[in-house]
Amino acid sequence: MQTEQQDFWPAEEDTHRQQRKPHRWRALLIPCLLTLGCSAVQAQSVQVLHWWKSLSEQQAVNLLTTKLAQDNLQWRDGLVPSGSGVGASIVLKSRILAGNAPEAAQLNGVLVSEWAELGLLLDIDNVAQTGKWEKSLFPKVWNLIQVKNHVVAAPLGIHRINTLFYNKKIFSKLDLKPPASWEEFDQVVRKLQQAGITPLAQSSEVWQVATLFETVLLSVSSPGFYHDVFVRKQPSAMMDARFAQALKRLRILKKAMPNPVADKLWMDLSRQLAEGQAAMLIMGDWAKGELNALGLPTDTGFSCVAVPGTAAYHIYDVDTLVMLARDGSKRSAQEKLAQWVVSPALQQEYNQVKGSIPVLKNPDLTKMDSCARNAWKVFSGDAAAQVPSFAHRMATDEISRDAMMNEIHRFFMDDQMSVEEAQKRMATMVRALPKNKAGNDAQDINR
Numbered sequence: 066m067q068t069e070q071q072d073f074w075p076a077e078e079d080t081h082r083q084q085r086k087p088h089r090w091r092a093l094l095i096p097c098l099l100t101l102g103c104s105a106v107q108a109q110s111v112q113v114l115h116w117w118k119s120l121s122e123q124q125a126v127n128l129l130t131t132k133l134a135q136d137n138l139q140w141r142d143g144l145v146p147s148g149s150g151v152g153a154s155i156v157l158k159s160r161i162l163a164g165n166a167p168e169a170a171q172l173n174g175v176l177v178s179e180w181a182e183l184g185l186l187l188d189i190d191n192v193a194q195t196g197k198w199e200k201s202l203f204p205k206v207w208n209l210i211q212v213k214n215h216v217v218a219a220p221l222g223i224h225r226i227n228t229l230f231y232n233k234k235i236f237s238k239l240d241l242k243p244p245a246s247w248e249e250f251d252q253v254v255r256k257l258q259q260a261g262i263t264p265l266a267q268s269s270e271v272w273q274v275a276t277l278f279e280t281v282l283l284s285v286s287s288p289g290f291y292h293d294v295f296v297r298k299q300p301s302a303m304m305d306a307r308f309a310q311a312l313k314r315l316r317i318l319k320k321a322m323p324n325p326v327a328d329k330l331w332m333d334l335s336r337q338l339a340e341g342q343a344a345m346l347i348m349g350d351w352a353k354g355e356l357n358a359l360g361l362p363t364d365t366g367f368s369c370v371a372v373p374g375t376a377a378y379h380i381y382d383v384d385t386l387v388m389l390a391r392d393g394s395k396r397s398a399q400e401k402l403a404q405w406v407v408s409p410a411l412q413q414e415y416n417q418v419k420g421s422i423p424v425l426k427n428p429d430l431t432k433m434d435s436c437a438r439n440a441w442k443v444f445s446g447d448a449a450a451q452v453p454s455f456a457h458r459m460a461t462d463e464i465s466r467d468a469m470m471n472e473i474h475r476f477f478m479d480d481q482m483s484v485e486e487a488q489k490r491m492a493t494m495v496r497a498l499p500k501n502k503a504g505n506d507a508q509d510i511n512r
């Protein structure tokens with residue numbers, strides 16, 4: 066495993082940092098004294114723990130920081146670099162246990178309700194009411210951020226997982242069309258291989274394999290079956306022929322990847338696609354933000370389509386910020402942050418940079434590129450098209466997610482393991498897992 070760089074410092078160390086850099090304070094203080102405004106010193110601040118480390122993620126953070134600063138709110142950065150937030154959750158847990166919780170944190174999906182039920186999150190009911198969130202947010206997002214009739218998270222954007230990116234230069238040079246079915250995909254792979262080009266970029270990181278697998282499973286089945294597997298966790302679903310088909314497809318896809326599949330960060334895969342070292346990438350659309358940040362405009366250097374067989378669906382991953390309930394002294398700053406992230410002006414700019422779509426029902430579609438418009442069209446259509454991402458915490462509790470992801474990963478890494486054996490292992494394992502509770506997104510369990 067690649068070691069994750071720890072770039073994060075606990076709250077009390079903020080002071081040490083500032084002490085080590087007295088010039089920063091002088092720079093703030095002098096204009097303040099001259100104008101007698103002193104707004105920089107009086108600014109409220111919120112420390113935000115998050116895992117956004119890539120180029121585009123950092124651009125999104127910078128945008129938030131700048132906008133908030135204009136409103137006299139200082140974003141104190143608590144970065145814990147870790148793709149999909151694996152390390153960030155661990156750091157957050159240990160900080161809470163040590164009585165040193167940050168004031169806000171990026172926390173997504175089912176984890177939000179797990180933490181709210183433990184009484185760890187501040188409600189932001191007033192902000193939601195004043196901002197009329199119930200009316201302006203997508204109903205799916207509105208449901209996701211409420212626990213026991215309290216609003217406990219501020220939503221930032223909606224990512225689409227089932228996205229296939231392709232390098233336009235390679236595709237036009239070889240006269241290839243983006244594949245709409247797995248048969249077409251296999252033909253494209255053959256032509257790319259004949260031309261000596263790696264067809265599909267992929268990492269062996271556990272969450273990245275799971276991200277690919279959930280899309281593959283949906284592509285060979287239906288949202289109902291996807292729910293049986295990832296939300297209801299039915300042992301019989303693991304023994305179903307459609308589950309076997311998804312595993313077989315995963316094996317076929319592996320032949321289109323570099324051999325061996327190395328443990329790479331997702332941003333490195335985006336770079337591989339940008340530089341033409343691989344022709345395709347299946348990834349959440351944060352990769353679009355990254356490709357844009359690398360200097361490739363959408364539909365010029367690269368483009369995206371839905372993964373074969375999933376055009377009618379949107380596997381969603383909603384990014385949310387929660388406010389940690391401390392002694393209440395930071396409430397007004399925390400509420401200001403929550404209010405900001407949902408404001409239409411910020412929503413549009415932020416999501417453009419991040420690669421996601423706004424959480425608002427009526428965004429300005431003219432400001433979106435073709436990938437975002439497609440994602441928006443599918444997500445805003447029939448609610449049955451909205452499928453919760455398993456790998457990105459929208460479908461089931463953390464323990465089940467980790468256990469199931471590890472089994473999928475084991476199968477992916479071990480070419481000797483038969484499909485039947487993997488199915489049996491999964492079925493046996495899910496029997497021992499907790500059942501999802503209603504009241505979070507796993508309420509989809511009742512569909």
Ligand code: BGC
Binds near residue numbers: 148149150173331384
């Ligand atoms: C998050 C995205 C993030 C991606 C890669 C996902 O789980 O929702 O915001 O860009 O992980 O780290």
